[in-house]
Amino acid sequence: MREAGRLWVSAGIASERGPRAENQDFVAAHLGTEAQRAGLGMVAALADGVSGGAYGENKGGRIAAELAVASLLDGYYAQSDTIGTAQAVGRVMAPYNRWLCAMGRSDTMAHAATTLTALVVRGRRAHVCHVGDSRAWLLRDGHLGQITTDHTHAHPDRRHILLRALGLEEALRLDHHEIALNEHDRLILTSDGVHGVLSRRKMEALLARRQSAQADAQALADAALDAGGQDNASAMVLDIVSLPAVGHDAIAGDLAALPILPPPQEGDSIDGFRLETVLSDGRYTRLFRATDTTDGASVVVKFPKPALLSEAGARAAFTRELLIGTRVASPFVGGAIPLSPDRQTRLYGVQPYHAGRTLEAALAGPIPLDQGLRIAIGLTRGVAALHRQGIIHRDIKPENVILTEDGGLKLVDLGVARLPRVEDFAADEIPGTPSYLAPEMFTGEAGSEASDQFALGVTLWRLFARCWPYGEAEAFARPRFREPQPPSKARPELPGWLDAVLMRSVAIAPQDRFGDVIELLRALEGGAAVERKPLRAPALIERNPVAVWQGISALLAAALVAVLIWK
Numbered sequence: 001m002r003e004a005g006r007l008w009v010s011a012g013i014a015s016e017r018g019p020r021a022e023n024q025d026f027v028a029a030h031l032g033t034e035a036q037r038a039g040l041g042m043v044a045a046l047a048d049g050v051s052g053g054a055y056g057e058n059k060g061g062r063i064a065a066e067l068a069v070a071s072l073l074d075g076y077y078a079q080s081d082t083i084g085t086a087q088a089v090g091r092v093m094a095p096y097n098r099w100l101c102a103m104g105r106s107d108t109m110a111h112a113a114t115t116l117t118a119l120v121v122r123g124r125r126a127h128v129c130h131v132g133d134s135r136a137w138l139l140r141d142g143h144l145g146q147i148t149t150d151h152t153h154a155h156p157d158r159r160h161i162l163l164r165a166l167g168l169e170e171a172l173r174l175d176h177h178e179i180a181l182n183e184h185d186r187l188i189l190t191s192d193g194v195h196g197v198l199s200r201r202k203m204e205a206l207l208a209r210r211q212s213a214q215a216d217a218q219a220l221a222d223a224a225l226d227a228g229g230q231d232n233a234s235a236m237v238l239d240i241v242s243l244p245a246v247g248h249d250a251i252a253g254d255l256a257a258l259p260i261l262p263p264p265q266e267g268d269s270i271d272g273f274r275l276e277t278v279l280s281d282g283r284y285t286r287l288f289r290a291t292d293t294t295d296g297a298s299v300v301v302k303f304p305k306p307a308l309l310s311e312a313g314a315r316a317a318f319t320r321e322l323l324i325g326t327r328v329a330s331p332f333v334g335g336a337i338p339l340s341p342d343r344q345t346r347l348y349g350v351q352p353y354h355a356g357r358t359l360e361a362a363l364a365g366p367i368p369l370d371q372g373l374r375i376a377i378g379l380t381r382g383v384a385a386l387h388r389q390g391i392i393h394r395d396i397k398p399e400n401v402i403l404t405e406d407g408g409l410k411l412v413d414l415g416v417a418r419l420p421r422v423e424d425f426a427a428d429e430i431p432g433t434p435s436y437l438a439p440e441m442f443t444g445e446a447g448s449e450a451s452d453q454f455a456l457g458v459t460l461w462r463l464f465a466r467c468w469p470y471g472e473a474e475a476f477a478r479p480r481f482r483e484p485q486p487p488s489k490a491r492p493e494l495p496g497w498l499d500a501v502l503m504r505s506v507a508i509a510p511q512d513r514f515g516d517v518i519e520l521l522r523a524l525e526g527g528a529a530v531e532r533k534p535l536r537a538p539a540l541i542e543r544n545p546v547a548v549w550q551g552i553s554a555l556l557a558a559a560l561v562a563v564l565i566w567k
Contacts, residue, residue: 288300436458
């Protein structure tokens with residue numbers, strides 16, 4: 001699947017000495033190259049030094065803070081991008097912490113230590129690694145929330161005493177927080193010279209002005225000093241401008257921790273979704289129409305049936321459905337609604353609810369040719385949108401096509417799709433419905449654009465001819481693939497061009513089908529244009545040639561008689 005989007009962050013940094021003789025804070029960010037952002041992400045950090053020793057009251061703390069941030073920025077990108085973010089930060093900072101502890105026991109930097117709040121934006125997540133009393137914050141939808149917890153004494157009179165910091169303990173203990181990001185989020189780092197003076201509400205008001213990241217970082221530092229702050233005042237603001245597209249591995253990782261439980265019943269409430277009506281109760285899943293009580297929206301919630309689908313198969317299917325539903329932008333393909341990890345407590349999927357009925361249900365009644373052509377073109381466009389992303393649906397059939405009340409169409413049930421560079425289902429779980437499977441899939445083919453075209457062609461036969469080209473096959477049975485009769489044999493009013501299109505789309509040999517579904521789409525659109533073209537009234541000679549020639553003969557005879565009389 002092609003990747004879309006990229007990580008783009010705007011950073012602003014302000015650090016003011018204030019009334020102190022020396023600025024012991026140190027703040028820096030490395031936004032990384034394109035390759036670095038794609039791998040390990042971007043990293044930023046704020047450190048607030050604690051002084052002592054021969055360098056004087058201030059310089060030891062400054063050195064500790066600056067070296068802590070510099071060590072992180074230099075060492076982080078030397079780590080492997082296959083390890084976890086917290087582990088990568090720990091591998092860099094643990095040796096530095098041991099060195100600082102040793103230096104703190106010398107006369108050179110006696111008792112020097114520093115806080116550290118490190119922020120790594122990787123993929124669509126932020127990782128905060130923290131020790132001390134500098135802080136990380138998240139501004140989202142106008143609300144400022146504190147991410148970190150201060151490592152200070154609990155007694156109000158002793159809150160200036162650090163219990164944990166770099167250089168205080170031989171063993172480094174970093175808190176780790178992981179946050180799912182949205183575009184337009186703001187991540188903020190502050191020293192206690194800022195948040196020790198400004199209230200959360202005041203900081204929120206300053207940040208909500210949404211000036212540039214640099215202007216608002218400076219506004220925080222200036223406001224702290226203007227309010228009478230006696231310490232160094234430092235702040236960093238990171239604006240999340242854009243995020244990379246959701247990746248398969250990220251989604252699979254989120255869903256891997258969710259338990260797979262027996263499907264619920266009508267009337268149950270799961271994570272704020274009130275389950276109202278069973279829409280489908282299939283072999284592997286149960287679907288409900290539900291109401292999201294957080295905003296009142298109507299949605300579809302799908303639950304796996306663990307007794308019939310393996311745990312690996314269930315997780316693979318729900319990962320695919322969420323990935324494709326959020327990545328493929330087509331009005332003819334069903335979408336998916338991602339949930340915050342802190343909301344979802346079990347494995348299920350959420351999709352928008354589309355009022356309407358399935359194409360299978362619609363086949364119970366008449367479908368005029370012009371309406372059928374609109375359906376066929378929309379469905380083919382949906383399949384083409386998947387194929388452009390390298391996605392093979394593998395279970396195209398009327399039951400998986402929703403005809404919406406507003407005249408639209410959605411191709412759904414994306415959980416069985418085949419994705420490039422993603423491990424497939426176990427051999428006995430590869431999906432498909434026998435009547436719609438291409439001949440090559442009965443010999444081990446896992447699914448291709450050509451086999452999708454075949455299933456689409458069978459679906460179009462059902463739509464126009466109300467029959468299967470090779471007969472309806474029972475479950476686990478193989479149809480008899482012999483040259484089918486043209487669909488007009490079952491429905492004589494079908495035009496000849498549509499006969500040809502349908503016959504080619506379900507050819508037994510893949511090479512005899514259309515080159516791709518775009519070619520099939522052009523054939524359908526071209527034929528539909530002919531059908532819509534207003535026809536002239538047939539000429540009289542076309543309607544009754546005998547009468548025309550009789551009239552001409554009569555005129556000639558009359559003319560001959562007139563000439564003879566005149567002579």
